[in-house]
Amino acid sequence: MKIAVLGAGNMGLSFSKSFLKYDLIKPENLHLITRSDHKKEKIRSLFPTSQISAFSEVNNLDADLIIIAVKPQDFAFVAENLPFNISENSMILSIMAGISIEKIQHLLNHKEVVRAMPNSPTLLGMGITGYTAAEGILFNQLINIERLLNSTGRSVYLEDEELLDAVTALSGSGPAYFYYIIDAMIKAGTAMGIEENLAQLFVKQTMLGAYYLINNSDKSLEELIKDVASKGGTTEAALKTFDDNELKVILQKGILAAENRARELNS
Known part of the structure; x- marks a missing residue:
C-alpha cells in the first residue's frame, strides 16, 4: 500500500x-x-x-x-x-x-x-x-x-455519520478537558502551600490511579465516588461545592458547545 x-x-x-x-x-x-x-x-x-x-x-x-x-x-x-x-x-x-x-x-x-x-x-x-x-x-x-x-x-x-461531531466534542477535544481540570487541581495545591512540582506529582499519580480503578472495577462511577466520599468528610465538602456551582452542568455545556462548533466547521 x-x-x-x-x-x-x-x-x-x-x-x-x-x-x-x-x-x-x-x-x-x-x-x-x-x-x-x-x-x-x-x-x-x-x-x-x-x-x-x-x-x-x-x-x-x-x-x-x-x-x-x-x-x-x-x-x-x-x-x-x-x-x-x-x-x-x-x-x-x-x-x-x-x-x-x-x-x-x-x-x-x-x-x-x-x-x-x-x-x-x-x-x-x-x-x-x-x-x-x-x-x-x-x-x-x-x-x-x-x-x-x-x-x-x-x-x-x-x-x-452525525455522531462524529459528538465524538469530536467528547474524545477529540476530550484530552484538553482533563488537562484543564488537572491544571486547576495543581493550582489549588500550590494555593495550599504545596510546591508546584510536588503538586503535579500528587495530581498526575492520582489521575493515573483513578483511571486504573475505573478500568479494573465492576463498580459504577457513583459507587466509586461514594467509596471516597465518606459522610461529613473532606471529599463530601468538595463535591458539595462542585454541585452548588453546577460544575457538571458547566462541563456538559462546554462539550455541547464543542459539538456545535464541529457542525459549524462544515458550513
Missing part, C-alpha cells in the same frame, strides 16, 4: 509513525506533504527514507490512500488549489474535525471517502478514533482502514 498524508502536522505525523512502527507500510511508500516549505527538513529528519514534499511540488500523486490532515478551516482552499489529480483508484481518509463526507466528496470530486475523528493520545498509540464511511465502501476496504487506525490505539465504527 502507498499512503500520502496531505497536511503533515502533528496528527498526520503521529499516524505515519504508527504505520511504520507496526510495519503496516514501507517507509519508501509513504509520501508526506506539507503546506509549509520550511518544515520539510524537520520532517525529513524524522522520516529519512520517505518522500517529503511541499504542497506546490506535487504534480502527480501515486497513492492507494490519501489521508487529509489539514486544518478544517483550510480544507476548502486546499481542495480548490490541489496541484494534482486524485486517481479514481485512491481512497480518501479524512481526519479533519467537522467536515462531512458529502462536502469532501463534492470539493474533491471523489466518492470513496472514509471520515475519522482521532484524538491527541494517538501520539503515544493510546488514542481512540471514531470513523464512518461513504456508501459503496467495501468491507475489505474498511478492514484495511481499521487496521491502520488501530495502530494508533483503538477505533470504533459508527453507522451514523
Whole structure:
C-alpha cells in the first residue's frame, strides 16, 4: 500500500509513525506533504527514507490512500488549489474535525471517502478514533482502514455519520478537558502551600490511579465516588461545592458547545 498524508502536522505525523512502527507500510511508500516549505527538513529528519514534499511540488500523486490532515478551516482552499489529480483508484481518509463526507466528496470530486475523528493520545498509540464511511465502501476496504487506525490505539465504527461531531466534542477535544481540570487541581495545591512540582506529582499519580480503578472495577462511577466520599468528610465538602456551582452542568455545556462548533466547521 502507498499512503500520502496531505497536511503533515502533528496528527498526520503521529499516524505515519504508527504505520511504520507496526510495519503496516514501507517507509519508501509513504509520501508526506506539507503546506509549509520550511518544515520539510524537520520532517525529513524524522522520516529519512520517505518522500517529503511541499504542497506546490506535487504534480502527480501515486497513492492507494490519501489521508487529509489539514486544518478544517483550510480544507476548502486546499481542495480548490490541489496541484494534482486524485486517481479514481485512491481512497480518501479524512481526519479533519467537522467536515462531512458529502462536502469532501463534492470539493474533491471523489466518492470513496472514509471520515475519522482521532484524538491527541494517538501520539503515544493510546488514542481512540471514531470513523464512518461513504456508501459503496467495501468491507475489505474498511478492514484495511481499521487496521491502520488501530495502530494508533483503538477505533470504533459508527453507522451514523452525525455522531462524529459528538465524538469530536467528547474524545477529540476530550484530552484538553482533563488537562484543564488537572491544571486547576495543581493550582489549588500550590494555593495550599504545596510546591508546584510536588503538586503535579500528587495530581498526575492520582489521575493515573483513578483511571486504573475505573478500568479494573465492576463498580459504577457513583459507587466509586461514594467509596471516597465518606459522610461529613473532606471529599463530601468538595463535591458539595462542585454541585452548588453546577460544575457538571458547566462541563456538559462546554462539550455541547464543542459539538456545535464541529457542525459549524462544515458550513
